[in-house]
Amino acid sequence: MNEARSVSILGSTGSIGVNTLDVIARHPDRYRLFALSCATRWQELLQQCLASRPRYAVVVDPGGARALRSALVQAGSDVHVLEGEEGLVAIATHPDVDTVMAAIVGAAGLTPTIGAARAGKRVLLANKESLVMAGSFFMDAVRRGNAELLPIDSEHNAIFQCLPSGYRAGRRAAGVKRLLLTASGGPFRSCPLAELETVTPAQAVAHPNWVMGRKISVDSATMMNKGLELIEACWLFEMPSEHVEVLIHPQSVVHSLVEFQDGSVLAQMGNPDMRVPIAFGLAWPERIESGTEPLDLLASGSLGFEAPDLKRFPCLGLAMEASAAGRSHPIVLNAANEVAVEAFLAERLGFTSISRVIAATLEALPAVEPESLEHVKAIDAEARAFARRALGKAMQVEA
Ligand code: NAD
Ligand code: MG
Numbered sequence: 001m002n003e004a005r006s007v008s009i010l011g012s013t014g015s016i017g018v019n020t021l022d023v024i025a026r027h028p029d030r031y032r033l034f035a036l037s038c039a040t041r042w043q044e045l046l047q048q049c050l051a052s053r054p055r056y057a058v059v060v061d062p063g064g065a066r067a068l069r070s071a072l073v074q075a076g077s078d079v080h081v082l083e084g085e086e087g088l089v090a091i092a093t094h095p096d097v098d099t100v101m102a103a104i105v106g107a108a109g110l111t112p113t114i115g116a117a118r119a120g121k122r123v124l125l126a127n128k129e130s131l132v133m134a135g136s137f138f139m140d141a142v143r144r145g146n147a148e149l150l151p152i153d154s155e156h157n158a159i160f161q162c163l164p165s166g167y168r169a170g171r172r173a174a175g176v177k178r179l180l181l182t183a184s185g186g187p188f189r190s191c192p193l194a195e196l197e198t199v200t201p202a203q204a205v206a207h208p209n210w211v212m213g214r215k216i217s218v219d220s221a222t223m224m225n226k227g228l229e230l231i232e233a234c235w236l237f238e239m240p241s242e243h244v245e246v247l248i249h250p251q252s253v254v255h256s257l258v259e260f261q262d263g264s265v266l267a268q269m270g271n272p273d274m275r276v277p278i279a280f281g282l283a284w285p286e287r288i289e290s291g292t293e294p295l296d297l298l299a300s301g302s303l304g305f306e307a308p309d310l311k312r313f314p315c316l317g318l319a320m321e322a323s324a325a326g327r328s329h330p331i332v333l334n335a336a337n338e339v340a341v342e343a344f345l346a347e348r349l350g351f352t353s354i355s356r357v358i359a360a361t362l363e364a365l366p367a368v369e370p371e372s373l374e375h376v377k378a379i380d381a382e383a384r385a386f387a388r389r390a391l392g393k394a395m396q397v398e399a
Contacts, residue, residue: 004032005122005282008056008091009101010112012036013044015213016103016126016152019274021052023282023290031099031282035091039108042068049079056080056094058087060108088112093119099282101152102127105215106338107380110134114373117141122148124281128232132334134376135235139170149236150281155181155229156236157277158255158268163237165285172238179233180257180265182249183308184209184272186220189250193312199351201344209252209272218341219315222354223308227319228337231330234323241323246316248306253295271295314355318362327367328379335383336361336390343391353394360390 007024011017017036024031037058038045046068049057057072057079059065065083072079082090092100092112100116101124102109109127114134116123118141125131131138142149149169151157163173187206188196205217212220219225226246233244252272259265270276271292279290310317315337322329340357343349349357361383370376 004030005098006032006034006096007099007101007282008035008037008094008097008116009033009103010037010088010092010109010127011101011103011105012048013038013041014103014105015211016101016274016278020101020103020124020278020282021048023275023279023288025052026289026291027282030288034094034097037088037091037104038064039104040064042071046071046075049077050075053077054079055096056082056087056091058082058091060084060088085111089115092116092121098122099124101278101281102130103152105129105213107133107334110373110377114138114141117147117149118145120145120147122150122281124150124152124278126152128153128228129334129338131235132228132231133331133380134370134373135231135330137370137373137376139235142170148284150284151232151236152274152277152281153229153232154272154274154277155256156233157280159233159237159258161268161280162256162258162266169236170238175260175262176237176239176258177243177261178259179237179239179244180259181226181229181233181244181246182252182254182256182305183223183226183246184220184252185248185250185306185308186223188221188312189248196312197350197352201347204344204351208250210274212274214345215338215341218344218354219337221351222315223313224315224319224337224341224354224358226308227316227323228334230319231323241320246308248308249304251300251303253297253300253303269295315358318355318358322362325367327369328365329362329367331370331376331379332362332365332383333358335380336387339384339387339391349391349394357387357390357394360393361387364390 033054035056042064099122102113110130204221257267273292275290322333336358340354
């Protein structure tokens with residue numbers, strides 16, 4: 001076998017990060033950890049450093065980085081600690097790195113993930129928000145850097161697996177007519193509509209099928225997650241949004257489907273276990289053990305499909321509109337959603353006001369054509385500032 005691949009994980013203390021470490025630990029001959037990183041939780045990063053001995057560790061927060069540095073010295077470890085966004089970019093672009101797992105949540109992942117693409121790495125993309133915000137600049141960086149972009153989001157990974165071998169993300173695969181994105185419908189798929197007003201963060205993050213970080217769990221409960229994924233799919237597979245359909249599939253066994261011109265429909269199935277797409281991305285085009293249980297179709301019983309109800313899931317409707325409208329709409333949608341979800345998780349905003357804050361922000365900001373990555377970041381900042389003000393108004397209405 002070839003030399004071991006050298007891997008950096010952006011967001012190693014998160015749900016995707018921990019699953020990535022689990023898969024890598026099963027294949028010590030194939031993968032070497034180059035770097036781990038987190039935002040603030042340096043104690044968890046310390047444990048990860050001691051267990052898996054990377055060359056570098058990054059804590060974005062400088063105080064956390066100092067604390068990790070001294071704890072590592074005390075433990076006799078020679079892991080080198082970096083800090084700030086510069087630290088993230090350094091471990092995403094270092095010449096000794098082959099593969100970058102982009103698993104930071106939200107817009108914070110944009111700069112290092114694009115950096116990895118520019119530097120021509122294999123980019124394992126979990127951080128869908130960076131593609132939603134900066135799709136054209138991101139895909140341009142992938143092409144210019146000759147990076148290998150492999151989707152980790154289970155739906156996009158499923159679609160990628162259904163496309164002909166040799167397919168590279170960023171272009172339209174021959175003969176594809178439609179993409180069918182499946183969604184579980186989250187914890188509120190069938191609860192009475194009137195109850196949505198008062199659901200708590202704890203109820204919203206209790207996903208029926210997947211264990212994930214808090215932000216994406218709320219996004220699944222509002223179905224904004226599927227809206228972001230619709231935009232993600234358009235960029236990854238070069239599809240117009242009207243050729244991407246969302247289907248609710250409560251069992252989360254069929255992870256997505258591709259319909260071809262001749263009427264054939266291919267699907268990828270598996271347990272709802274992120275180690276499957278992670279192992280696929282790490283080993284592509286080979287296959288390796290992921291640690292998941294064998295899929296038991298008899299235990300799943302029947303597989304059902306239904307159309308999403310946009311009254312129940314207004315965030316999905318907003319994302320569909322933003323996807324079709326393009327320009328700065330997806331940036332504003334994503335920024336306002338991050339602000340509203342954070343406020344909901346902090347119990348400062350009601351669940352049904354999440355979509356109201358996003359709609360108000362989309363309505364207020366004029367649509368413009370993003371001209372550069374800096375412009376994308378400026379639009380993102382402006383949308384966040386407006387959404388924060390809209391939060392205040394939404395809270396007055398609720399009180
Ligand atoms: P999480 O909240 O569990 O972990 C987030 C990670 O990002 C942590 O390591 C955290 O330290 C780091 N982070 C947070 N803010 C940061 C900042 N400002 N700067 C640097 N690092 C920061 O999230 P997750 O569930 O692992 O999701 C990560 C990404 O993967 C998201 O974009 C999500 O949409 C996507 N994704 C997750 C799943 C899943 O099953 N969890 C599935 C598909 C896609
Ligand atoms: Mg997904």
